Amino acid sequence: MNEFKKIWLDVLGILEREISSTITYDVWIKTLEAVDIVGEKLILCAPSESNKLKVNREFKTLIVSVLKSLNALITDVEIIVSGEYEKQEELIEEKSEELPAKVEANVINPKYTFDNFVVGKCNQLAYAAARAVAEQPGNLYNPLFIYGGVGLGKTHIMQSIGNALRKQQPSLKVLYIPSEKFVNEYVMSVRKGGISSDFGKQFREKYRNLDVLMIDDIQFVSKKPETQNELFHTFNDLTQAGKQIIFASDRAPSEIPDLEDRLRSRFEWGLIADIQPPDMETRIAILQKKALAQKTVITNDVLTYMAQRLATNIREMESMLNKVILLAKLYNKPITVELAQETFKDYSEPTEEAIGAEDVIDCTCKYFDVSKEDLLGKKRDKKIVEPRQICIYVISEMMPLPLTTIGELMGGRDHTTVLHAKNKVASLIGKDERFDKAITDIKNMIYKK
Numbered sequence: 001m002n003e004f005k006k007i008w009l010d011v012l013g014i015l016e017r018e019i020s021s022t023i024t025y026d027v028w029i030k031t032l033e034a035v036d037i038v039g040e041k042l043i044l045c046a047p048s049e050s051n052k053l054k055v056n057r058e059f060k061t062l063i064v065s066v067l068k069s070l071n072a073l074i075t076d077v078e079i080i081v082s083g084e085y086e087k088q089e090e091l092i093e094e095k096s097e098e099l100p101a102k103v104e105a106n107v108i109n110p111k112y113t114f115d116n117f118v119v120g121k122c123n124q125l126a127y128a129a130a131r132a133v134a135e136q137p138g139n140l141y142n143p144l145f146i147y148g149g150v151g152l153g154k155t156h157i158m159q160s161i162g163n164a165l166r167k168q169q170p171s172l173k174v175l176y177i178p179s180e181k182f183v184n185e186y187v188m189s190v191r192k193g194g195i196s197s198d199f200g201k202q203f204r205e206k207y208r209n210l211d212v213l214m215i216d217d218i219q220f221v222s223k224k225p226e227t228q229n230e231l232f233h234t235f236n237d238l239t240q241a242g243k244q245i246i247f248a249s250d251r252a253p254s255e256i257p258d259l260e261d262r263l264r265s266r267f268e269w270g271l272i273a274d275i276q277p278p279d280m281e282t283r284i285a286i287l288q289k290k291a292l293a294q295k296t297v298i299t300n301d302v303l304t305y306m307a308q309r310l311a312t313n314i315r316e317m318e319s320m321l322n323k324v325i326l327l328a329k330l331y332n333k334p335i336t337v338e339l340a341q342e343t344f345k346d347y348s349e350p351t352e353e354a355i356g357a358e359d360v361i362d363c364t365c366k367y368f369d370v371s372k373e374d375l376l377g378k379k380r381d382k383k384i385v386e387p388r389q390i391c392i393y394v395i396s397e398m399m400p401l402p403l404t405t406i407g408e409l410m411g412g413r414d415h416t417t418v419l420h421a422k423n424k425v426a427s428l429i430g431k432d433e434r435f436d437k438a439i440t441d442i443k444n445m446i447y448k449k
């Protein structure tokens with residue numbers, strides 16, 4: 001049997017257990033056929049265009065996470081429709097030149113320490129809480145729940161706790177695990193004979209004998225009721241024994257969909273600390289620290305330029321920095337603003353310059369025939385709330401702005417409100433035609449301006 005067929009069979013085995021409705025599984029998942037592996041992507045063929053859309057929208061994340069947990073070399077899937085295969089191939093090859101999506105390994109990276117974490121207003125709460133937990137695990141904030149956007153340092157902070165503990169209290173049993181792996185281990189142990197079998201016991205023993213349990217990207221337990229149930233019991237056993245639990249997530253507990261209430265309330269028991277996108281000063285400090293770690297000195301004008309160009313994702317900022325340093329070495333040139341500009345050439349310009357949030361707000365008002373005052377105001381009737389949510393969605397889609405900034409632009413709203421609106425609209429796309437139409441029309445109005 002081909003390698004890709006074998007991998008897919010394994011994935012199917014897990015998906016069948018994870019997806020609680022048999023009909024859903026039979027209609028959308030079982031009908032997919034593995035046809036190839038290109039680069040790091042598994043290519044799956046769907047029987048129709050609508051199947052493809054549905055799978056992309058609702059199951060792709062799950063499929064990818066199961067896949068990653070089984071095979072570290074395959075990090076993505078591409079869903080195609082029968083007959084589409086050949087023309088897709090070129091596209092896929094092009095795309096595989098992009099950096100592979102980051103797979104969090106099951107180990108604590110010694111590189112992530114408190115010392116090399118730059119503290120700013122955006123992350124000071126999470127940092128302080130993490131330090132406190134590293135000093136006295138199990139005593140203060142239990143669980144510690146850290147959340148924030150992609151690439152803002154959640155994994156770094158979490159693993160810093162692990163590294164600090166290893167140094168100060170090496171006898172403690174500390175485990176770091178991405179939630180996809182936790183899910184996978186649980187499912188595997190059940191598959192091998194049920195949770196009361198030896199495998200089930202091994203799983204329980206492993207987790208319930210820990211002193212510190214860190215689960216990263218916990219949002220992935222969404223929609224997995226059995227794993228959630230097991231996690232709930234693990235949580236209770238550990239906290240009752242005074243052991244420390246730390247979670248990291250890309251959103252607040254209240255924003256994780258399909259999560260059992262009792263687990264959500266456990267997540268909220270201790271301290272919830274958010275990480276916001278860094279301000280200019282912190283971005284510059286981070287770049288400087290990362291450059292120094294490579295024994296490279298970069299002048300302030302270059303740091304400022306780079307911090308201006310990339311505002312929301314520190315991981316991206318870091319990869320840009322590495323590229324500039326590498327090019328300077330390669331061409332044997334000093335690191336100047338010109339060189340940085342040259343490096344940024346391939347990256348798209350920030351769209352804020354071309355299109356302002358004001359344009360989106362104006363066009364949304366015109367489209368729905370509501371006043372700007374109402375759109376940005378406090379009224380809660382559906383006639384206003386829907387346009388407001390759509391406006392937030394379009395801004396967030398067209399502009400790389402932090403949620404807090406979007407909140408400010410939208411009449412001083414909280415970032416959680418912004419996130420909620422964004423997710424709400426995203427969940428309706430493809431389901432409610434009015435939304436699809438409004439979004440397309442508003443965008444067209446903006447482009448024609």
Ligand code: ADP
Nearest residue numbers: 116117118150151152153154155156286314315
């Ligand atoms: P997340 O888990 O939130 O997606 P990571 O923890 O993986 O993000 O961080 C992405 C990269 O950015 C890492 O290389 C990390 O070291 C770096 N980083 C993030 N925040 C900071 C910070 N405050 N100081 C130094 N480096 C940071």
Ligand code: MG
Nearest residue numbers: 104154155216
């Ligand atoms: Mg992470």
